[in-house]
Amino acid sequence: MCLSEDELTLSKDLKCQQVICFKEIIIILKIVNTRVKCSKDGQYIYTAGCYKPTIKCFETSQLSLKFERCVDYEVIDMQILTDDYQKLAILGSDRTIEFHTSQGKHAKLRIPKFGREIDFYPANSEVLVASSGNEVYRISLEEGRFLQPYTMAMDEAMSIAVSQEHYLVALGTLQSILNFRLLLGS
Numbered sequence: 001m002c003l004s005e006d007e008l009t010l011s012k013d014l015k016c017q018q019v020i021c022f023k024e025i026i027i028i029l030k031i032v033n034t035r036v037k038c039s040k041d042g043q044y045i046y047t048a049g050c051y052k053p054t055i056k057c058f059e060t061s062q063l064s065l066k067f068e069r070c071v072d073y074e075v076i077d078m079q080i081l082t083d084d085y086q087k088l089a090i091l092g093s094d095r096t097i098e099f100h101t102s103q104g105k106h107a108k109l110r111i112p113k114f115g116r117e118i119d120f121y122p123a124n125s126e127v128l129v130a131s132s133g134n135e136v137y138r139i140s141l142e143e144g145r146f147l148q149p150y151t152m153a154m155d156e157a158m159s160i161a162v163s164q165e166h167y168l169v170a171l172g173t174l175q176s177i178l179n180f181r182l183l184l185g186s
Helices: 005-010 014-032
Strands: 033-038 044-049 054-059 064-070 075-080 088-092 096-101 104-110 115-121 126-131 135-140 145-151 159-162 168-172 178-182
Touching (some): 033 075, 044 075, 088 115
Antiparallel strands (some): 075 088, 126 135, 159 168
């Protein structure tokens, strides 16, 4: 990777060398990993790779690998459930969702249809799963069980996003159609 003149003068400083090296590592990680997620506090970066399927957590303040875990499936999506690295939900290619804590794997659930993407709905402490059907599966983290799924007027949801400010849920389809839903304590 070529550095500009400004970056070369900055690279003489040890701290700047570490930051530039870390940026290069992140670029490499995007190439060999399918998912890269950053924690809300910006201190931790999670990556998920295909071969061999692994989850890695990097600590940005130390510019180091915090931990690495191998999984038995390809990671479709993952969602950090806390502001730091403590809790993580992983959507697998084998129709499962695994919940991990800082100590290791906590629980594993199987969903009825193949999942496309997951997101966290903090108002109700629910993990929402956009699936290959017209339903959005809901997993209550407070109750530890599936809730009644939301049925959508679309063939299948390919993506899901939750606004953290006003909890509006957006679903996207293959036909580039967006469906919005405001979930109020349901």
